[in-house]
Amino acid sequence: MTPALSVLDLVPVRSDQSTGDALAASRRLAQVADEVGFTRYWVAEHHNMPGVAATNPPVLIAMLAAATSRIRVGSGGVMLPNHAPYVVAEQFALLEAAHPGRIDLGIGRAPGTDPLTRYVLRGGAGGAEEDPVARFPEYVDEVGLLLEPDGVDAQLGARRHGLKATPAARTVPDVWLLGSSDYSARLAADRGLPYVFAHHFAGKGTAEALALYRESYQPSEAHPEPRTFLTVNAVVAPTYAEAERRALPNQQSMLALMHGAPLFPQRLVEDAELIGVPPEQERLAAAMLRRWVVGDPQGAAAQVRELAATYGVDEVMVHPVAGALKGTPRDAAPAREETLRLLATALTGAQSA
Numbered sequence: 001m002t003p004a005l006s007v008l009d010l011v012p013v014r015s016d017q018s019t020g021d022a023l024a025a026s027r028r029l030a031q032v033a034d035e036v037g038f039t040r041y042w043v044a045e046h047h048n049m050p051g052v053a054a055t056n057p058p059v060l061i062a063m064l065a066a067a068t069s070r071i072r073v074g075s076g077g078v079m080l081p082n083h084a085p086y087v088v089a090e091q092f093a094l095l096e097a098a099h100p101g102r103i104d105l106g107i108g109r110a111p112g113t114d115p116l117t118r119y120v121l122r123g124g125a126g127g128a129e130e131d132p133v134a135r136f137p138e139y140v141d142e143v144g145l146l147l148e149p150d151g152v153d154a155q156l157g158a159r160r161h162g163l164k165a166t167p168a169a170r171t172v173p174d175v176w177l178l179g180s181s182d183y184s185a186r187l188a189a190d191r192g193l194p195y196v197f198a199h200h201f202a203g204k205g206t207a208e209a210l211a212l213y214r215e216s217y218q219p220s221e222a223h224p225e226p227r228t229f230l231t232v233n234a235v236v237a238p239t240y241a242e243a244e245r246r247a248l249p250n251q252q253s254m255l256a257l258m259h260g261a262p263l264f265p266q267r268l269v270e271d272a273e274l275i276g277v278p279p280e281q282e283r284l285a286a287a288m289l290r291r292w293v294v295g296d297p298q299g300a301a302a303q304v305r306e307l308a309a310t311y312g313v314d315e316v317m318v319h320p321v322a323g324a325l326k327g328t329p330r331d332a333a334p335a336r337e338e339t340l341r342l343l344a345t346a347l348t349g350a351q352s353a
Helices: 019-035 057-067 085-098 115-121 136-147 182-191 206-215 240-258 269-275 279-291 297-311 334-348
Strands: 004-009 040-043 072-075 103-108 152-156 159-163 174-179 195-197 228-236 293-295 315-320
Touching: 004 019, 004 334, 019 040, 019 057, 019 334, 040 057, 040 103, 057 072, 057 085, 072 174, 085 103, 085 136, 103 136, 136 174, 136 182, 174 182, 182 195, 182 206, 195 206, 206 228, 206 297, 228 240, 228 297, 228 334, 240 269, 240 279, 240 293, 293 297, 297 315, 297 334, 315 334
Parallel strands: 004 040, 004 315, 040 072, 072 103, 103 174, 174 195, 195 228, 228 293, 228 315
Antiparallel strands: 152 159
């Protein structure tokens, strides 16, 4: 079986880039994914991180959907506890109206940021007496209802009012639940929603979460059958040695994050090689690499097929994390683009222009 391919993008900011450069590079990456036949292109939500420009998925989705023609564009995901459900419904109803049939709303429960930024995002709300994370299932239901073309009737005082996310919807975006534990798997199964496990982030518990989701799935009108895929970090290059080399900057970022440091701007490959990996972290770095798709085109394609077969999915979403060499144009990420092109060609025989 040849699984469909999709892309997850955190819009990383390299040490040589401005935010504008990183956005331009992601726009070009989305166009490559569109060109070589990827199914969807999702952007994450992270805040107040020096090395990540994906702070506002709806704004990014509008930019990327306008720059592409075929590929589905969505959030991987909107961290719902950070936002009022009605605002999220409004944003994605407009995106769907502008690009009908091409918008995905992936919803996550984690804040995706530090406690201070989370507090500011909620306008000071969300104390112990009003925990937005605890209300996540309620918020998921609200977003789903508000996206429906007929909207909802809401009681305010003695009067009832109609509430719609947009005046005249003809279609609605696909809603997905995201997770890296069994919590969202259970909720997605209970609500009859598609589900994605963050294999690229968690690395463990994938099989258990997907099995739980499938076994406890409650069919819904929109989704009579369970629907799922997984995400994985990927670096593909002409040779394994070059792929391993290009993986080093992101390895260093992940190791730092695991030891409590912020997600700093990604080093260029040559700068990362000068620093290397501390001896005490080498085993952890090697284990990390084994969970990723890293290799030459044929080797990487075999890894993707094995992942799909192991977890019983017909789609794999790759997070292209290849580092850039010195001299790379600041507004481009050619190593990330090459990961997509080589993998698409090896898996499906797609030819790039």
